Amino acid sequence: MKLSLFWFRRDLRLEDNTALYAAIQSSENVLPLFIFDDNILEELPANDARVSFIYDTLRDINERLRQCSSSIMVLKGNPKEIWKEVLEKYEIDTVFANKDYEPYAIARDKEIEVLLSDSGVEFKLFKDQVVHEEAQVMKQDGTPYTVFTPYKNKWLSQYIQKDLLPPINKKNFYNVVYSFPKISDLGFEASAIKVRPYNLQEIGDYAETRNFPAIDSTSYLGPHLRFGTIGVRQILAQLKSSDIAFTNELIWREFFMQILFHFPQVVTQNFRSKYDGIQWLNNEDDFKKWCEGKTGYPMVDAGMRQLNQTGYMHNRVRMITAGFLCKHLLIDWRWGEAYFAEKLLDYELSSNNGNWQWAAGTGCDAAPYFRIFNPIEQLKKFDSEGKYINKWLPDYGTSAYPLPMIEHKFARERALSKYKSEMKK
Structure with missing residues (x-):
């Protein structure tokens, strides 16, 4: 049986997930995969709070998938070596994933794309973690902006709010239930520091309260955006036109992303x-x-x-x-x-x-x-x-x-x- 694989990375959610939606739409057997990447993790302590958050989020997603007789395959190691093992074990036609724009991720994906191509497997990447990608908001001469305000103005002029992707068809997940590893099996331990749930209720007061730390009125969206437990489109869909101060923070995020992409020496x-x-x-x-x-x-x-x-x-x-x-x-x-x-x-x-x-x-x-x-x-x-x-x-x-x-x-x-x-x- 030929499978399509969906590779979870910075998009740890089932809702409004571009590459996952594309995978489910085009294949009747989608196997979700997450790789704990040794190249990243080797520099982190065993009880790193971000690793605990990723683990807990994956476990929650896995529980939801088990309700439709599926699960996530969770592996740990060097991504290239992991993919070699996966290619030997499964007959795969396509791998779906959402783009990542950091230097390490770009190099990793190029390497994996060559490996998959050599095995006759297509690697499809999708825009998901941003509204505008690295080359979509550019000056008239085709060069990147290096000053925020003109970038912001161009970003806003090009922004069109799109409908969120409809719920995915869970029948199209590959019907296999893998045992979900214990956190200790992966070489980690639970952290005492926890990621707080995000809060979008007080965004209307953001411009007035954002500079006063004692008020504690911030959204706590940061880690959730970083690891994709909520998507940027979903956040923007909940904002009003008056929430420009908060919208600006999301635009700053994409401004710095495109700076890093075009000027990796920074x-x-x-x-x-x-x-x-x-x-x-x-x-x-x-x-x-x-x-x-x-x-x-x-x-x-x-x-x-x-x-x-x-x-x-x-x-x-x-x-x-x-x-x-x-x-x-x-x-x-x-x-x-x-x-x-x-x-x-x-x-x-x-x-x-x-x-x-x-x-x-x-x-x-x-x-x-x-x-x-x-x-x-x-x-x-x-x-x-x-x-x-x-x-x-x-x-x-x-x-x-x-x-x-x-x-x-x-x-x-x-x-x-x-x-x-x-x-x-």
Whole structure:
């Protein structure tokens, strides 16, 4: 019996899933597959919260598939080696998957496409995790946008809301029930940090409340968008025309995705090469204090402790903590980016990279180097009653809380001098 395989990746849902819908429409025997990729997982701890979230989500999907006498085949290893084994075991005509735009994923998919082609298997990729792909929002001359506002305007001018895909026909799943592995069988353990359910109820107030971390009115959509437990089309379908501030956040996500696609060097390099001459201080003791939330600046410390304990950090606070690391401590943005990549539940390479380069002033559409947030003023402005900092800093106001590790005025003047003197003209 010939099978079609659907390869789950960043689209862990059965609803409004482009490639899965295409597979079900064109085949009567669709076998879902998920590969825990050793190339990605080898750098993560056994109790990584994101791995636990993926595992729990797959288990939930599997339970739903078992109701129609099907299941997910869950495997772990190097994707190329896994696919070799799958090709030997099954007679496959087509593999369906949704596109991924990160450098590693692009290289992986090219390799798998060659392997499948050599076996006479077609590999069909579909647009799913974005509204507009990397080459769909371009300047008149065909080059990519590197400034957000004109990109946003073009994005919006091209956006047409489409109906969500209808429910899939579950009769077309391959009727085989595999045993679902225990998390320990895969070499992982359940994390104490959990991904919160997303909340789209307060989006109407987003523009007014988004800068105040104590209100905790954010949607918690990040990890769900990252791993595709909800699709971007489904989110947009629930927004009103007045929800432009929230829509802008979704557009920023796609802006940074297309920047990463067209300029993959940003993973390790400044987007603006004129900043390559900056000699970062990179003091390891200073970095350790920042990581642990012991800088003596309450807004910075509260954010870092929230991150360390929960895997989340409020967006306004992300800007403050990132700016502090780069401009107060003069530590390379790549150090901070790597730490966030390790801790954030919603870590996404393109957004993490883009936002860190924004904070450092080295990115495509960045805060100018002379914009240096004053953490004390930010606290007064966005947490005037101290509700946020008191939640995350039980030692605040006691002798155990550290004094500021550096004076703001001195740090600001030092950063300005360094940027001015060391950036290339």
